Amino acid sequence: MSEPLLQGRTAVVTGAAQGIGLAIAQAFSRAGAGVVLADIDGDAAVAAAATLPAAIGIRCDVTSEDEVAAMVGQATGAFGSLDVMVNNAGFVRDATLRNLTLEDFRAVLDVHLVGAWLCTRAAADVMREQKSGSIVNISSLSGKVGNPGQTNYSAAKAGMVGLTKAAAKELGRHGVRVNAVQPGLIETALIGGMRPEVIEARLADIPLGRIGQPDDVAKVVLFLASDMASYVTGAVIEITGGRGM
Ligand SMILES: NC(=O)c1ccc[n+]([C@@H]2O[C@H](COP(=O)([O-])OP(=O)(O)OC[C@H]3O[C@@H](n4cnc5c(N)ncnc54)[C@H](O)[C@@H]3O)[C@@H](O)[C@H]2O)c1
Numbered sequence: 001m002s003e004p005l006l007q008g009r010t011a012v013v014t015g016a017a018q019g020i021g022l023a024i025a026q027a028f029s030r031a032g033a034g035v036v037l038a039d040i041d042g043d044a045a046v047a048a049a050a051t052l053p054a055a056i057g058i059r060c061d062v063t064s065e066d067e068v069a070a071m072v073g074q075a076t077g078a079f080g081s082l083d084v085m086v087n088n089a090g091f092v093r094d095a096t097l098r099n100l101t102l103e104d105f106r107a108v109l110d111v112h113l114v115g116a117w118l119c120t121r122a123a124a125d126v127m128r129e130q131k132s133g134s135i136v137n138i139s140s141l142s143g144k145v146g147n148p149g150q151t152n153y154s155a156a157k158a159g160m161v162g163l164t165k166a167a168a169k170e171l172g173r174h175g176v177r178v179n180a181v182q183p184g185l186i187e188t189a190l191i192g193g194m195r196p197e198v199i200e201a202r203l204a205d206i207p208l209g210r211i212g213q214p215d216d217v218a219k220v221v222l223f224l225a226s227d228m229a230s231y232v233t234g235a236v237i238e239i240t241g242g243r244g245m
Helices: 021-030 042-049 066-078 101-131 151-174 196-203 214-225
Strands: 010-014 032-037 056-060 084-087 135-137 176-183 236-239
Touching: 010 021, 010 056, 010 066, 010 101, 010 135, 021 032, 021 042, 021 066, 021 214, 032 042, 032 066, 042 056, 042 066, 056 236, 066 101, 084 101, 084 214, 101 135, 135 151, 151 176, 176 214, 214 236
Parallel strands: 010 032, 010 084, 032 056, 084 135, 135 176, 176 236
Antiparallel strands: none
8 A cells, every 4th residue: 555544534533632642643644634633622632733734623522412423523524524533532530449439430431431432423423324434442451451440440441342342243334443442551641640659560561661652552543544454343452562461
């Protein structure tokens, strides 16, 4: 394949103002896509989009059905199609069961799982008609192995795997692929709250011997988004440097 992997395609990335989402938007842009960077922090999304060609930044809270519908409408309005949807937005509210509130359990389920479902459903409406599309869900190794202090996050990220596989089975005959990735420890603001000794302990378990970078995730997501993965659906790819295999 000589032309850029996403030439002429339109992609939406949620939570794209920073971190892994921004790295994915940058990789997609380098690959020739028109990119919608969506984030609950609309100003940051607009500022990030201004650094890329053929990109727009918009505010979208993925937990809002109306804002998700508007986001998909803006993507098709600006670029004429929706070919790739990346469900990346999220945050953590870590606490042990003794201290975790119902509010923080629900908030984490809401942003990762309900948000990914709302965006998958809205994107599928467009992609089904197009008879093509790729949806990539950003799960986490925490959803495979479970992390103490993350009963909310691990449940949400495991739920995204079920969502991915069920949607892949529903949408496959319409030419729409749905896959997930499970990153391990990636250097972003999200892990800023982790204690140094916890990071050291995790490092000891990483065969590749380093913390991952956002671009390590973006490269795999670009593969899944592109025709390079034309016969891949319902897959869950770990991006962990080998930890938790
Ligand atoms: N960093 C890691 O080690 C790691 C590991 C595995 C999975 N992940 C997952 O990768 C994704 C990106 O994480 P990151 O590390 O880049 O974090 P980050 O905090 O740097 O970025 C997350 C982005 O999501 C946005 N966001 C939060 N709530 C939102 C909402 N309701 N609607 C829209 N946008 C919202 C934030 O404003 C932020 O820009 C998350 O789903 C996270 O769970 C991260």
